[in-house]
Amino acid sequence: MTEGPDDAVSGRSPKLYQRALAVVASEIRSGGWHDAARLNETAIAKRFGISRAPARQALAELEALGLVRKSEGRGYQVVAGAESAGGDPIELASSAGPDDMQLHFLASWELIYRQVELEIVSRTSIANWRINEVALAKSFGVSRTVAREVVARLQQRGIVSKDDAGRWHAPALTARHVNQLYELRWTLEPLALEQAFANLPDDLLPALFTDLRQAIDAGDAVDGAILDAVELQLHGQLLGYCDNAPLMQAISLPQAILVAHHRLYQPKTPPITDEPFLLEHVEVFERLMAGRVADAGAALANHLKISRERAMLRIANAARGLSLPNVAYLERLRDVEFSL
Template structure:
């Protein structure tokens, strides 16, 4: 059976797009523009009566409120004007047109109804709009070199404020992807074989313990349900797509372990998982499939032992599975390091080259 390697899979979920290419200001998978959040929120507020007639709006106020630069703020105001929700004032800025969309509003005037995506964007913090793409741009390059991150250039590249750029980098630090040197500069260290091995060593040491503690808290019906999903993926063989395989992996390493109520233990597990997950997204279009990787069968061994109540044996099977996963992951990273040639991005400065020696 041909599958892709558990915990560090490289299945192409990008629709053929190079995942390392420099985007505009989009969030991967949804591609919203930064101005759309401001547009959705303000338009909804105007239509619901949250702004009185002739209230003034300008680029500076919009930019400050949503943590964006003046360019996307200007775009949001232009879109609001096109929709008939604001009009240019005699001086600088715009005035709100009250009553838009109400029964008394002129028939045929533009009306704005936020889409589901608009509503989702409403509740996203500004840093969330760009985080995934910044993460991708950085970790996709760490197999070939170490990098310095320039906050000012990052903010300018995505049209956001320095505060938003700083929040993005802080989140990357929480996930162990970047660190700060003594001079206060941000670095993304090169990925090495030793580091990958250490991350997996943490996982095969800690995850069996979390599995044992989670088992005592599992809902009675959960294991049979997860086992059926796993069996469906095994039966699908080569027809199992990336989404199915990702779901199966998440069920073991996320959903099942998530029943462990030892918060410090789960926090310790989350760091190596987060770093490896971040890396496995990036090389998806770059690495070939590896023949006969039985990660689904490895998962099955864990579940079969759990369902038989053999908790210690299940933990041993999980540890064995993660040790094999480490070897597969390292082969893929080494392959990516040889073949990856990402384009330059303005906020990353290349430092020392990586040497991923197995």
């Protein structure tokens, strides 16, 4: 997060170093960093999107608070026992906006989760993997508690599972598994759409349809963020009005796994020609706005069946050219070939 020129002039945002100071101090006091974990200006600057000067000031303040000490080499080390130390919480400037406060209260596991997810997901199209919690904590300089929370969140999303011996595994993403996930989606999502329809606000469908038409009109200029937002409007926002909690829970698992892979592979693979997903969304919306809910469900199921083929091509293309470095907390168990 960086300050824009207006924020810098008006003073609406706190000083840059205060953001880093507040977050890292909170993490150390809550046990999010293990004893003697190393910190340096470069890492702090990169993590918070700031220059080295405010990163240096944040580290100096942490040292003054007794939370870190200068190491024998370069950088700083977390002080033994600092995670259980008291001390008043470090508050950001009173003029901080919602984004700043969100950063201040960010849980320790959230700060590393996305990177861990991508490192694991990126490798499941080529092999099965075992996850070592101790090595995961050491790799990121966090406590075992934080590492365990990250793995638990991965389990909730269906990305990892635990065997009978209590060891964590990331199973390979096979073509059979992708087929099964999409079969779940095209069976369950039309039912959720039907149940959600009666709960939709009157102005929601026209508003979302306008966004969809704008994405189509943008043509080749439309970017990935807009496409992801349009996809979420149908499969997340609209379906979210379904008040059948067990049904929505059943839908969330295949969605979560496939979205994780989509985020990794979609920007890195060549576009699939004649990809019609925006027009497929139009068919669903037009039927909903006409009150033809059953037809809209059929169009949604058809869209998901076509999406399965696109996902299979993307993952297969990525897997063939994938060359990734070793990760200390992942043990390679068995190679697989993602074949269509």
